[in-house]
Amino acid sequence: MPDRGHERLFDALTTKGTAFTHDERRELGLLGLLPNAEKTIGEQVAHTYQELARRPADLDKHVFLRGLQDRNETLFYRLLAEHLEETLPIVYTPTVGEACQRFSEIYRRPRGLYVAYPDREHLREVLRNRPRREVDVIVVTDGQRILGLGDQGIGGMGIPIGKLSLYTLIGGIDPARTLPILLDVGTDNVERLEDPQYLGWRHRRIGDDEYYAFVDDFVTAVREELPEVLLQWEDFATAHAQPILERYRDRLLTFNDDIQGTAAVALGALHGAAKVAGRPLSQQQVVMLGAGSAGIGVLEMIRQEMVAQGLSDAEAAERIWAVDIAGLLTDDRTDLSESQRRFAQPAARTQGWTGTALADVVHNVDVGVLLGLSTAAGAFTEDIVRELAAKTDRPIIFPLSNPTSRAEAHPRELDFWTGGRALVATGSPFAPVERDGKQHRVAQCNNVYIFPAIGLAVTASGATRVTDAMMRVAAKTLGEASPALADPEEPLLPAWEDVPEVATRIATAVAEQAVKDGVARPDDHLAATVRRTRWTPDYR
Ligand SMILES: NC(=O)C1=CN([C@@H]2O[C@H](COP(=O)(O)OP(=O)(O)OC[C@H]3O[C@@H](n4cnc5c(N)ncnc54)[C@H](O)[C@@H]3O)[C@@H](O)[C@H]2O)C=CC1
Numbered sequence: 001m002p003d004r005g006h007e008r009l010f011d012a013l014t015t016k017g018t019a020f021t022h023d024e025r026r027e028l029g030l031l032g033l034l035p036n037a038e039k040t041i042g043e044q045v046a047h048t049y050q051e052l053a054r055r056p057a058d059l060d061k062h063v064f065l066r067g068l069q070d071r072n073e074t075l076f077y078r079l080l081a082e083h084l085e086e087t088l089p090i091v092y093t094p095t096v097g098e099a100c101q102r103f104s105e106i107y108r109r110p111r112g113l114y115v116a117y118p119d120r121e122h123l124r125e126v127l128r129n130r131p132r133r134e135v136d137v138i139v140v141t142d143g144q145r146i147l148g149l150g151d152q153g154i155g156g157m158g159i160p161i162g163k164l165s166l167y168t169l170i171g172g173i174d175p176a177r178t179l180p181i182l183l184d185v186g187t188d189n190v191e192r193l194e195d196p197q198y199l200g201w202r203h204r205r206i207g208d209d210e211y212y213a214f215v216d217d218f219v220t221a222v223r224e225e226l227p228e229v230l231l232q233w234e235d236f237a238t239a240h241a242q243p244i245l246e247r248y249r250d251r252l253l254t255f256n257d258d259i260q261g262t263a264a265v266a267l268g269a270l271h272g273a274a275k276v277a278g279r280p281l282s283q284q285q286v287v288m289l290g291a292g293s294a295g296i297g298v299l300e301m302i303r304q305e306m307v308a309q310g311l312s313d314a315e316a317a318e319r320i321w322a323v324d325i326a327g328l329l330t331d332d333r334t335d336l337s338e339s340q341r342r343f344a345q346p347a348a349r350t351q352g353w354t355g356t357a358l359a360d361v362v363h364n365v366d367v368g369v370l371l372g373l374s375t376a377a378g379a380f381t382e383d384i385v386r387e388l389a390a391k392t393d394r395p396i397i398f399p400l401s402n403p404t405s406r407a408e409a410h411p412r413e414l415d416f417w418t419g420g421r422a423l424v425a426t427g428s429p430f431a432p433v434e435r436d437g438k439q440h441r442v443a444q445c446n447n448v449y450i451f452p453a454i455g456l457a458v459t460a461s462g463a464t465r466v467t468d469a470m471m472r473v474a475a476k477t478l479g480e481a482s483p484a485l486a487d488p489e490e491p492l493l494p495a496w497e498d499v500p501e502v503a504t505r506i507a508t509a510v511a512e513q514a515v516k517d518g519v520a521r522p523d524d525h526l527a528a529t530v531r532r533t534r535w536t537p538d539y540r
């Protein structure tokens with residue numbers, strides 16, 4: 001931290017701007033550098049909020065907030081904390097999707113690290129140039145599958161920046177100890193490649209051999225420079241996501257948010273939904289539209305949960321139906337990856353069916369749970385939803401694709417088509433649904449309920465690995481916080497104002513599990529340690 005003068009005033013992590021008192025201004029060599037008035041942080045928040053509210057377009061609000069983050073991080077987080085529900089869709093899905101698509105156009109200042117393939121001989125140097133010395137959490141992407149918007153190349157950087165903002169806001173990770181990273185390995189997005197403004201390496205994506213070698217060199221550089229950091233993989237294409245996770249999960253403190261974080265939040269939301277529906281998960285037939293990294297990750301955890309509820313592996317597999325763009329995953333298909341094959345149904349089970357698309361599965365199976373991680377907007381059609389709703393009292397329907405434009409259905413339609421019986425959660429935020437003159441909040445089933453808590457847990461406990469059991473405990477603790485458990489009219493997941501507190505509880509449970517799994521140091525006061533670890537947006 002620069003200790004005096006102009007540099008101190010412009011240090012985003014420690015500046016107070018107009019809130020520096022006169023005594024501080026004298027002490028820090030700031031006298032004359034600021035207008036005379038002394039503001040409180042409360043006044044600064046009110047003023048900044050007015051400025052934000054004046055901007056009509058969400059992307060403009062995003063640009064404004066990113067600018068504030070680059071100027072004064074404490075004020076940025078205080079503003080977000082005081083207006084969480086309103087600002088979350090601006091810094092996160094859906095607006096962050098547009099910010100990634102238009103990244104080069106709206107670019108203002110550098111943040112984080114751009115680890116580019118042309119610099120591959122100097123990765124250690126790149127890591128050493130990181131803007132912040134001590135780092136607790138890295139979020140890294142290669143920009144190839146940004147939400148449901150496909151390959152955004154360097155524009156993908158919007159996602160690690162946004163996710164890390166939520167690590168701080170919800171998980172209390174000190175913003176000075178976060179590091180967003182973009183692996184720039186080219187892009188196959190022709191529109192970006194032909195855009196004169198494009199800021200990334202103007203090159204097609206490199207082939208798999210070069211790619212995995214580069215990722216390996218990157219991981220090596222991270223381990224040498226920051227051996228204890230949590231390395232979170234985000235928005236990698238499915239073909240790379242699973243192999244990367246398998247390669248590194250037992251070697252370092254790491255997890256893949258789209259695979260593991262999504263699975264945990266979905267299971268957490270299903271906990272409340274199954275309770276309200278009056279039928280445990282193990283007695284439901286579950287259909288997943290989308291068999292990418294997110295969909296398969298969720299199904300893997302659902303299967304584990306069914307087994308925990310008493311089914312054998314085979315019995316659980318019988319109840320899980322995965323559908324992708326080519327139809328139902330069946331054992332006679334030759335295009336499936338190893339992780340997809342685990343969810344392939346015997347082709348014999350579809351004998352007599354007229355097809356294997358989603359509509360056919362819903363027609364032929366006694367479906368109770370329908371999940372979407374497909375990027376296929378509107379794929380949960382009226383016919384499909386009405387047929388499903390005729391089979392069960394309380395259909396559980398989660399259109400989880402992001403951003404909003406990719407959702408498999410709109411909650412208002414789901415409510416209408418099912419006569420208000422559907423138990424709904426979406427990936428991106430939607431306005432409340434009005435039913436019987438009452439507004440009903442729609443649960444946002446997004447991994448943001450999980451990853452900040454994982455970051456807090458491993459930071460507080462000094463964990464060295466993220467185990468499957470830690471992710472399951474996160475799901476369970478979130479599930480137990482479902483407002484629907486106490487009142488079936490309530491949403492399936494906690495309200496945003498409660499989420500930082502719920503994250504603290506999840507983090508404590510996850511840290512305890514880490515100790516049980518032998519990957520964290522024992523601590524008799526873990527709950528207190530977790531709370532103490534939390535950073536808060538106050539001027540020091
Ligand atoms: N709610 C949440 O917390 C999360 C949501 N997601 C969302 O999940 C979506 C998928 O992510 P990934 O699995 O990584 O992507 P992916 O692209 O690897 O997988 C998409 C899957 O959907 C299938 N699909 C695509 N179009 C289809 C169609 N018209 N009909 C049937 N199936 C179709 C594909 O065959 C593929 O199996 C994205 O929109 C992403 O934003 C991802 C992670 C977390």
Ligand SMILES: CC(=O)C(=O)O
Pocket residue numbers: 093146147148235257258401402446447448
């Ligand atoms: C939420 C998230 O991680 C995604 O849509 O990719």
Ligand SMILES: [Mg+2]
Pocket residue numbers: 147234235257258
């Ligand atoms: Mg993601």
